[in-house]
Amino acid sequence: MYKYLRSLFLVSLIMGITYAASGQITAALKKHVVAITSMRERLPVEKLYLQLDKPYYATGDTLRFKAYLLNGDFLTPSIRSGLLYVEMANENNITAKRIMVQVNSGLAWGDIALTEKELPHGNYTLRAYTNWMRNFGEEYVFKKQIYISAISGNEMLVKANFAQKNNKVESVLQFTALDGRPARLKQLELKIMQGNKNLSRDKVTTGLDGSLEVNFELPSSENAKNNFFITAQDITKGTTAAAVSIPIILNRLENTDVQFMPEGGSLVAGIKTKVGFKAIGEDGKGTAIAGSIVDSRQQVIALFKTSHAGMGSFEFTPNAGETYTAKINGINKIYHLPVVNLGGTALSITSTNDSLRITVNRSTATTSAVITAPIYYLIGQSRGVVCYAQAISFDKNGPVAATVATSLFPTGIARFSLINAEHQPVNERQVFINHEDELNLSITTNKLTYTLRDSVALAITVKDKDGKPVKGNFSLAVTDNSQVKTDSLSSNILNNLLLTDDLKGNIEEPGYYFVNVTPQKATDLDNLLLTQGWIAYDWKEIFYPERLQPQFAAEKEFNINGTVSNVFGKPLGKMNVLVFANHPEIIEDVLTDKNGRYNFKGLVQVDTAIFKLQARNRNGKEVNVQLNVDKVKSAVFNPAPTITPWYINSDSIRLNNNRTKAAQIKAIANYNGDGHMLNEVIIKEKRSIIGSKNLNGPGEADQIIDQEELDKAGKMTLHDLLLMKIKGIYLGGFTPPRREYGQSLQIQGYIKKDLMSLSPTEAAIATNAITHGRHKPWRQSYLLGGKEICYVIDGIDLDFFYNDSFEVPTYDTKRFMFMKPYLDYFTAEDITGIELMSSERHTSLYDNEFEPDKARMGRSNAFAYIEITTRSKKGPFMQVTPGTYLYKATPFSLAKQFYSPKYTVKNKTTAVGTDMRSTLFWEPNVITDGDGKATISFFSADKPSAYTVIVEGTDQNGNLGYKRQKIN
Numbered sequence: 001m002y003k004y005l006r007s008l009f010l011v012s013l014i015m016g017i018t019y020a021a022s023g024q025i026t027a028a029l030k031k032h033v034v035a036i037t038s039m040r041e042r043l044p045v046e047k048l049y050l051q052l053d054k055p056y057y058a059t060g061d062t063l064r065f066k067a068y069l070l071n072g073d074f075l076t077p078s079i080r081s082g083l084l085y086v087e088m089a090n091e092n093n094i095t096a097k098r099i100m101v102q103v104n105s106g107l108a109w110g111d112i113a114l115t116e117k118e119l120p121h122g123n124y125t126l127r128a129y130t131n132w133m134r135n136f137g138e139e140y141v142f143k144k145q146i147y148i149s150a151i152s153g154n155e156m157l158v159k160a161n162f163a164q165k166n167n168k169v170e171s172v173l174q175f176t177a178l179d180g181r182p183a184r185l186k187q188l189e190l191k192i193m194q195g196n197k198n199l200s201r202d203k204v205t206t207g208l209d210g211s212l213e214v215n216f217e218l219p220s221s222e223n224a225k226n227n228f229f230i231t232a233q234d235i236t237k238g239t240t241a242a243a244v245s246i247p248i249i250l251n252r253l254e255n256t257d258v259q260f261m262p263e264g265g266s267l268v269a270g271i272k273t274k275v276g277f278k279a280i281g282e283d284g285k286g287t288a289i290a291g292s293i294v295d296s297r298q299q300v301i302a303l304f305k306t307s308h309a310g311m312g313s314f315e316f317t318p319n320a321g322e323t324y325t326a327k328i329n330g331i332n333k334i335y336h337l338p339v340v341n342l343g344g345t346a347l348s349i350t351s352t353n354d355s356l357r358i359t360v361n362r363s364t365a366t367t368s369a370v371i372t373a374p375i376y377y378l379i380g381q382s383r384g385v386v387c388y389a390q391a392i393s394f395d396k397n398g399p400v401a402a403t404v405a406t407s408l409f410p411t412g413i414a415r416f417s418l419i420n421a422e423h424q425p426v427n428e429r430q431v432f433i434n435h436e437d438e439l440n441l442s443i444t445t446n447k448l449t450y451t452l453r454d455s456v457a458l459a460i461t462v463k464d465k466d467g468k469p470v471k472g473n474f475s476l477a478v479t480d481n482s483q484v485k486t487d488s489l490s491s492n493i494l495n496n497l498l499l500t501d502d503l504k505g506n507i508e509e510p511g512y513y514f515v516n517v518t519p520q521k522a523t524d525l526d527n528l529l530l531t532q533g534w535i536a537y538d539w540k541e542i543f544y545p546e547r548l549q550p551q552f553a554a555e556k557e558f559n560i561n562g563t564v565s566n567v568f569g570k571p572l573g574k575m576n577v578l579v580f581a582n583h584p585e586i587i588e589d590v591l592t593d594k595n596g597r598y599n600f601k602g603l604v605q606v607d608t609a610i611f612k613l614q615a616r617n618r619n620g621k622e623v624n625v626q627l628n629v630d631k632v633k634s635a636v637f638n639p640a641p642t643i644t645p646w647y648i649n650s651d652s653i654r655l656n657n658n659r660t661k662a663a664q665i666k667a668i669a670n671y672n673g674d675g676h677m678l679n680e681v682i683i684k685e686k687r688s689i690i691g692s693k694n695l696n697g698p699g700e701a702d703q704i705i706d707q708e709e710l711d712k713a714g715k716m717t718l719h720d721l722l723l724m725k726i727k728g729i730y731l732g733g734f735t736p737p738r739r740e741y742g743q744s745l746q747i748q749g750y751i752k753k754d755l756m757s758l759s760p761t762e763a764a765i766a767t768n769a770i771t772h773g774r775h776k777p778w779r780q781s782y783l784l785g786g787k788e789i790c791y792v793i794d795g796i797d798l799d800f801f802y803n804d805s806f807e808v809p810t811y812d813t814k815r816f817m818f819m820k821p822y823l824d825y826f827t828a829e830d831i832t833g834i835e836l837m838s839s840e841r842h843t844s845l846y847d848n849e850f851e852p853d854k855a856r857m858g859r860s861n862a863f864a865y866i867e868i869t870t871r872s873k874k875g876p877f878m879q880v881t882p883g884t885y886l887y888k889a890t891p892f893s894l895a896k897q898f899y900s901p902k903y904t905v906k907n908k909t910t911a912v913g914t915d916m917r918s919t920l921f922w923e924p925n926v927i928t929d930g931d932g933k934a935t936i937s938f939f940s941a942d943k944p945s946a947y948t949v950i951v952e953g954t955d956q957n958g959n960l961g962y963k964r965q966k967i968n
Contacts, residue, residue, distance in 0.1 A: 045072030066475035077106025182210030276530025286310020439961030469932030474953025571596025689833025693795030
C-alpha cells in the first residue's frame with residue numbers, strides 16, 4: 001500500500017502537467033501539490049482503532065482491548081507516538097479511569113478492571129488517543145460508548161413504552177429486579193422532569209406484575225424540544241435502591257430536524273445540483289421522511305424520500321432570485337433550503353465501476369471574481385495524499401468535464417477540492433472508492449460441533465486480494481452468543497479507519513455499507529458523504545504553514561522533563577538532577593543544559609509508580625534551588641451524546657449475561673472443591689497504614705483511606721480529599737472546652753528534639769505553641785456529627801501550633817483560617833494514609849493524650865480525630881525540601897494474561913457449572929507466519945451455546961482485515 005500511494009503521488013504531478021494550459025499554470029498547480037504534501041509531512045495524522053473483546057460489560061468484568069495506531073496516509077504503523085492514553089468517562093463527562101500503555105510498531109494492548117468501586121455501573125465513553133492526536137481535534141480520537149450493568153443489589157430494570165396523543169403522553173412502565181422478578185406492590189416516588197424543572201411529583205404503587213401507567217400533559221410548544229425524563233425512587237420501607245432515570249423518548253414528527261446540503265457546497269442559479277439531506281429525530285437517530293421541494297409560488301420542483309438512516313438525495317435546477325422550501329409529509333412546518341447564489345461554480349461527481357465522472361460548471365451570471373480569475377485547480381486527495389491534480393480554465397461557457405480512473409485512489413474516501421487563485425476552496429466533494437481489496441481472512445474449526453469443556457482449535461488463514469499468503473498481526477475475541485450480542489453492522493477496523501474516522505457526527509450502523517454491497521448501498525454511502533463529510537484543515541493554513549503550529553508534542557516514550565533555577569528564577573546549567581522510584585526501583589541522574597533544562601528519557605513506569613526528583617550540586621549535596629517538572633494538562637473533550645441507560649428495555653441476551661455473571665460468582669463462592677475437607681480458617685485482615693502513629697494500633701479506626709485510594713486522587717488537596725471521602729464533615733461553630741498547649745510530653749519532646757531543624761519562623765511558632773494556652777467561648781471549626789475534628793499529622797496535633805494571637809474575642813473564624821492552609825498545602829501525593837477516629841472506642845486514647853481536661857468539663861466524646869500519615873513523616877511543618885519534587889504521572893498499565901482454563905479428563909467434571917465465561921477467549925497478539933497461518937486453541941465453557949469469533953488486524957503494510965464467524 002505504501003509503494004502504491006507513492007506511485008499515485010507521482011501520477012498526480014503528471015496529471016497536473018498534462019491538463020495545464022501554460023508553464024505559469026503548471027508551476028501554480030505544482031505549488032498546490034507541494035504545499036499539500038509539505039503539510040502532510042509536517043503534520044502527519046495518526047489514526048487509531050481499538051478492538052474490544054465484547055461490546056458491553058457487567059460489574060466485575062475486565063475490558064480488554066487491542067490498539068492499532070497507524071499513519072493516516074498509508075495506514076502503516078505509526079512510529080511517531082509510543083504512548084497511548086485510554087480512559088473511561090462517566091455520564092457527567094468526568095474521567096473515572098485513565099491509563100497509559102506502551103505502543104510498539106503501532107500496536108498495543110491492555111485491560112481495565114471494571115470494579116464497582118472505581119467504575120460503578122452505568123454508561124461510559126471509552127476514549128483513546130495519543131498526545132499528538134490532540135493537535136487535530138476530537139474527530140480523530142477513538143470513542144466508543146460502553147455499558148456497564150449491575151449484577152447484584154437492589155437496582156431496578158425498566159421496560160418503558162411511550163406514546164403521544166396530541167398534547168398528552170401515555171406510558172406503561174414495568175419494573176423488575178435484576179434477577180427478573182417483578183417489583184410487585186412497590187411504593188415509588190415518581191417525578192416527571194423537563195430538564196431541571198420538576199413538572200410533577202407523585203407516590204404510586206406498582207401492580208402484581210411490577211407495572212404502572214404514567215400519563216401527563218406536555219408543556220407549551222415553545223418548550224417542546226426540551227429534555228423530558230422520569231425519575232423513579234423505591235421508597236418501600238426497608239429498601240435502599242437507587243433512583244432510576246427514564247428518558248421519555250417521543251420522537252415527535254414535528255420536532256424532526258432536517259438539513260439540506262448541496263453537492264459541492266452551494267446552490268448556483270441555473271446549474272442542476274444534487275442535494276443531500278438528513279432527517280434526525282428527537283432521539284438523535286436518523287428517521288424516515290418524505291416530502292416535496294416548492295418555490296416561492298408553492299410550485300412543486302422536486303420530490304424526495306429517505307432511503308437509509310434518515311438520509312437521501314434529489315436533484316433540481318435552482319433559479320436566480322428564487323427561494324426554496326421543503327414540505328414534509330405529516331409535519332406542519334417549513335424547512336428552508338440554502339440561499340441560491342447568483343454566480344459561482346458547482347462541482348458534481350458521479351461514480352461508475354472503475355471511474356469518476358467529474359463536472360465543474362459555472363453560472364452564466366458570472367461574478368467579477370470569476371472573470372478576473374478564470375483559472376481554478378481541481379485537487380483530488382485520499383488520506384492527505386494528492387492522487388489527482390488538474391488546472392481548469394473557463395475559456396468559454398459550459399461545463400468542464402473529466403473522467404478520472406478510480407485506480408488512482410486507494411480504498412477509502414477521496415476528497416476533491418476546487419481551489420481559486422486566492423487558495424480558497426470554492427467547492428468540495430467527497431466520494432467513497434471501494435476496490436474490495438481488504439485482506440481475506442478465513443477461520444476453520446477442527447470439529448463441526450463441540451461438547452461442554454471441549455478443546456476448540458481454530459486455524460486462521462490470511463491472504464491478500466490476489467490470494468497470496470500474508471504475514472500480519474491480528475487480535476481475536478470469542479464470545480458466548482447466549483450472553484453477548486455482536487452485530488455485523490457495528491464498527492470494525494475496516495469501516496472505522498476507511499470511513500467513519502473521516503466523517504463528522506455519529507454514523508449509524510457503519511458496517512451496513514460494507515456487508516453485501518449493492519448499488520443501493522453504494523447510493524446510501526454517497527448520501528452519507530454528502531451529509532456528514534468534514535474538512536480536516538483550512539486551505540490558507542497549507543500555504544501559510546506558520547499559522548498552524550502543533551500545540552502537543554508526540555511522545556515516543558515516557559520522559560520526565562523540567563527546569564532548575566535559583567531563587568530568583570535564573571536557569572542553572574550543569575546542575576545534577578536525580579530521579580528515584582521504588583516500584584520499579586530506579587535511580588538515574590542527568591545534568592541540566594545551559595537553559596537549566598533536564599530530561600529523563602525512556603523511564604519505565606508501572607502501575608502507580610511515584611518519582612522523586614532532587615537537584616544536587618557538584619559535591620552531591622542538596623541545594624536551595626527551584627526544581628520544576630513540565631506537566632501536560634489532561635485532554636478535555638465534549639460530552640458524549642446522551643444514550644438510553646443500560647437498565648431500560650434491555651434485551652434478553654444482555655440480561656442473561658448479567659444473571660450468568662451473578663450465578664458464576666455465587667457458584668465460585670459456594671464451591672468447596674474435591675478431596676479432604678479442612679477445618680474452616682477465618683482470616684481477618686485489617687487495612688493498616690505503614691508508619692502511622694495511630695494510638696489505637698494498626699487498622700484500629702472507624703474509616704481508613706489507604707495508599708490505593710490516595711494514588712487515585714493524584715494531586716487533590718487534603719482539604720478536598722477529606723470533604724470527598726469522609727461523609728458528614730462540615731464547617732460549623734461551637735463552644736470548645738478549655739485546653740492548654742504544651743501538656744503533651746510527646747509533642748514537647750518531638751518539638752524540642754527537632755527544634756534545630758526548623759526554620760526560625762517555625763521554631764518561634766513551635767515555642768509559642770508549647771508555652772501558651774487558650775480559651776475562647778465560641779469558634780468556627782471542622783465538625784463531624786457535632787464533634788470538633790482534631791487533625792493529628794504524624795502523631796502531632798495540629799492545634800498545638802495554634803496561637804492566642806490568631807483568635808478574636810467573639811467569633812473565631814481564624815482557627816479555620818489557620819488550619820485550611822495546612823489542609824490545602826498537603827496533597828494526596830504527600831500522604832500515605834488517613835485514619836478517622838469518631839467512635840468513643842477509638843477516640844478515648846486520643847482524648848487522654850490531647851484533651852486531658854475534657855472529662856472534667858463534662859464533654860465526653862466531644863472530639864473526632866483524623867490521623868494523617870505523611871510521606872515525609874515530619875508532621876505538620878510546612879517545610880518543602882529545597883530542590884526536590886514529588887511527581888506522579890498517569891499509571892502505566894501492563895496487560896494481564898487472559899485466563900483460559902485447561903480441562904483434562906481428570907478435572908473435566910470438577911465444579912461443573914462454574915465456568916460460564918461470556919468472553920471464552922481473548923488473544924490480542926495473533927501473528928500469522930509466512931504461509932499466512934496461525935492456530936488458536938481454547939476450551940469451551942459449561943453452557944451449551946453457539947460462539948462468535950471476531951478477528952481483526954493489519955499486515956503492517958497498509959492492508960486491513962476483518963472476519964466475523966459463528967461456530968457451534
